[in-house]
Amino acid sequence: MSTPLTADRLLKALKDEGLTVVQVGNWRTHNRNHKGPWGPVNGVMIHHTVTQGTAHTVELCRAGHSALPGPLCHGVIDKAGTVHLIASGRANHAGLGDDDVLRAVIAEKRLPADNEANTDGNRHFYGFECVNLGDGRDPWPAEQVEAIARAAAGICRAHGWGAASVIGHSEWQPGKVDPRGPIGAPDGPALTMARIRARVEQLLDDDKPTTPSTPSKPKPKPKPYAPPAFPKGLAPGRKAPSARGLQRALKAAGFMSKGIPEADSYGPATQTAVARFHQAHPAYRAAGLHYDPAIGPRGWAALHTVAYGKKK
Template sequence: MATPLTADKLLAALRAEGVKVVEYGSWRTHSRAGHGAWGPINGVLIHHTVSSGTDGSVRMCHDGYADLPGPLCHGVIAKDGTVYLISSGRANHAGRGDSNVLAAVVAERKLPATNRNDTDGNARFYGFECVNLGNGADPWPEAQLLAIEKAGAAICRAYGWSAASVIGHKEWTNTKVDPRGFSMATMRERVDRRLGTKPGKPVPAPKFEPFPGVDFFKSYPRSPIVTAMGRRLAAEGCSAYAEGPGPQWTAADKESFRRWQKKLGDAPQYCDGWPGRRQWDALKVPKV
């Protein structure tokens, strides 16, 4: 049974992983103690704040609001990668979620679909709120993604867990959509690579761009990943571009990828223009 880390051990684990940490206010004692259990701990939950600006987002997560008192997480991850520690105890971040998901996290196996909300996640997960509007268009800077990776790895390393213990709020409950704008599957791959190195050491960069997830493309992102993908599609003779490609995902990108799916010989139902993991991996988009 995993007991919660003390404030000192949580801080030490994050710093050992190379996280830039700011201790915010009385974070060591700021918690929802007396409003439910805190532990046993089973994983890390990633959120987005639906807000902009570091100061206001940190204050909101510290104080909460009328219907949901703070703290609303254990740490706020700013766009520059700084982690502001808000609490080391129970926090109002996860709410109720699916007991089948919890069982999968404990067993470190593939997550099931969520279909019930019967378990108190605030007792079981560390929570990190990431500053982002959550509209699919607000960018996720690499510094911020790297901090998510490091924070998740730090807690996994402290408990001896695998990357399967890091999940998104939308994977915990079917009532949430966060985090939106990057793939949790890809984030777990990043955490897994980091756990294969010593804490605080550089992680070898992958040669090719990891699959960002179909939700990434369905949010019509503007990203250098889209440009790199388009160039590979053109090189494979699958271009539907009148000009470009460029960073904004468009109908031309979707049609170009559909041509790639057909070139792979996939069945018609898998040639809809939305990238799948196997199809993406076969394209070998250079890491950007």
């Protein structure tokens, strides 16, 4: 058993399922609560309207008629799949039904045949009237069928119910046949509550948001490693510019022992390490420079890429 959703939570539950929702007039306070209790709520009931046209149907369900005052449901689902909210609270949609069916809904078990009319369904069920002539020939567009399942799933999700909490009027009250008719075309498959509940179950089993996700922005490609500028004038035997940066790169690349102290001087140890780098570099071997102890701008860039490029 559950406390009925507030108007705000009902609206959010439907929108969170990706539905297009129209709020009609004073729907937040439009109800029949003065005629009987609203809640505890136990399920969602689906009806067909036996009408044509969205505007006419919405107004009829909102206002009702002399024999049955409105609201006649909580929401009207039109042929395009839009949900028109017309009430929050008790509504005249379910009438008297079978208490055995109510107990099965609460327990989320297989429904028994409805053969009694002894229990107030308006108290226990959210109701959706769906635009359809109800003659068994008027087709149900796929968009409308999907909206029915999503509206039911949204309420079930908000209450923590399963798909077995969704029933048709025909399963509640003896003599009722709604909803019925073919899906998509006059010769299409029949709309059944089993089909609707199967889709509700799929939606409830889906942990991902049902609303379309916003495509994420592609991550920028990492910039290629750019070595520092070659110190002009760096040459064997000199102390300026300092050879410390060259020595650190040679150590990082594995051509100079890390135990050799760094110094400004481009001395013999640095020259030997540079020659080792040239010996290991195919381009320098091919050019006959594989024993060259001096390093120029291209060698400097190649050494730094070997030493640091893969870490960037």
